[in-house]
Amino acid sequence: MMLSKGLKRKREEEEEEEKEALAVDTWWLDPGHPAVAQAPPAVASSSLFDLSVLKLHHSLRQSEPDLRHLVLVVNTLRRIQASMAPTAALPPVPSPPTAPGIADNLLASSDAALSASMASLLEDLSHIEGLSQAPQPLVDEGPPGRPTGGAPPSLGALDLLGPATGCLLDDGLEGLFEDIDTSMYDSELWAPASEGHKSSPEDGPGKEEAPELDEAELDYLMDVLVGTQALERPPGPGR
């Protein structure tokens, strides 16, 4: 009994609408966007990397993590990390005209609830990472993307989670993420944002770092905002 080929559905009209919406939501990943077209792939990859690290942490914080979700996120993280340049020092990126507007609007419109959830999220994750040091100026971290050394914090995260992770820790899953180095993101992500606003850039060793600083700050602020939303699924559609 032979089955004939299935028909492909045509959704041209809706595709255009969706693409417009995509441009607003994730402009930094839209290859047609002028900023992204000029920006190196590392910018988009690092945003996705941050998001994936957030997801990983969130997944590990569950009392019994969903193994499928965990494995898929880890594999995606590995793909992203493999695609990122080894010395991911971001060259100066021309500031996209729309980006500050979007960021300002987002910051301006973020209400107390969002700020509160961001603050509590950062607090929770900083507990996991065991960070207790004062916020450090980004400049002292060296070029973004370079590891700051020390033990992989992902391993530390799992250790700090304690016995609540139950069977996964027992199975030795803590070594699963050793090859994923997230150390350069952890301090960057949490230290300045814990003040709830952009930290004023410290005087760096070179002027060329100043515009780079703004771009990086904007990036991770966007990411944290997106990351906050990523942890809350929108209500599912009705029947």
Added chain:
Amino acid sequence: MAGAGGGGCPAGGNDLQWCFSQVKGAVDEDVAEADVISTVEFSHSGDLLATGDKGGRVVIFQREQENKSRPHSRGEYNVYSTFQSHEPEFDYLKSLEIEEKINKIRWLPQQSAAHFLLSTNDKTIKLWKISERDKRAEGYNLKDEDGRLRDPFRITALRVPILKPMDLMVEASPRRIFANAHTYHINSISVNSDHETYLSADDLRINLWHLEITDRSFNIVDIKPANMEELTEVITAAEFHPHQCNVLVYSSSKGTIRLCDMRSSALCDRHSKFFEEPEDPSSRSFFSEIISSVSDVKFSHSGRYMMTRDYLSVKVWDLNMESRPVETHQVHEYLRSKLCSLYENDCIFDKFECCWNGSDRTVERVQYFKL
């Protein structure tokens, strides 16, 4: 949660029409978490429809008898039986709560007036017997009509109890409890064509049970690596072949399907067939693996084909050809440009099911009703 969306891909002709026949349950926004339906399964005849919810309940609907005065109307389904299948449990050893959410329901082939089904949550599978009672015995010798026991020494005459009709009562009783065999979350159960055994699959292992034996099971597939650091793939679904009781398939999070023959060895770690479609280089992205993860696999009734569901498509495979599917149906291709947003809000990890219609001629799938 994916809304109900009928999708029909008629293989021959375009005369198939889909429409909502009935909507059961609450249609407003205020639905309690426990009432969210987590699995649905028709019986083999289609007369019964079982639903499981997050609260551990099973509700069975029965199709009403066809009305001869309305021969073209579709039979409506009405509630037939409701019972609490699973309760939340606490694993004291690991300090973890075990959800009562019903992950899967599978009907056993009907061999008597009673119906049997298997229902499972993350850790425990239960065999339920659903039987009808429409007669009541009256005239017992040793007890009164209200149930009180009589003193045997006061009985001077014997009588034969008489069966009298009563209002139909549907009883659900647990017959077997298959527990403590899965370290990870059970995602699939499948009854074998021998009607004696069934399999249960979790993220890393597949166990074979006998329906009569609850205190042990055989492990037939184990993909847990010796070193958990090397874990890159999990089992997502598994099913027995509809006719060959020695053949089963299981799908993985990497988009592969393995067919195993239990005759070849006790532990089916080495597959007999390996189905994987090569990745299209033009559509490669960071999310390629996630969207290729197979969420459901179903054999056709003939046993010649199998169907797999991944995030964006339904694929029909010929069991004789491992290199690629014979058919690919895009379910919601318009989502391909939004994968990043879907990754952000975790929708990209949603799982869908698929099933064949009775004649293996159409492919039915569930898709997002609206995003």
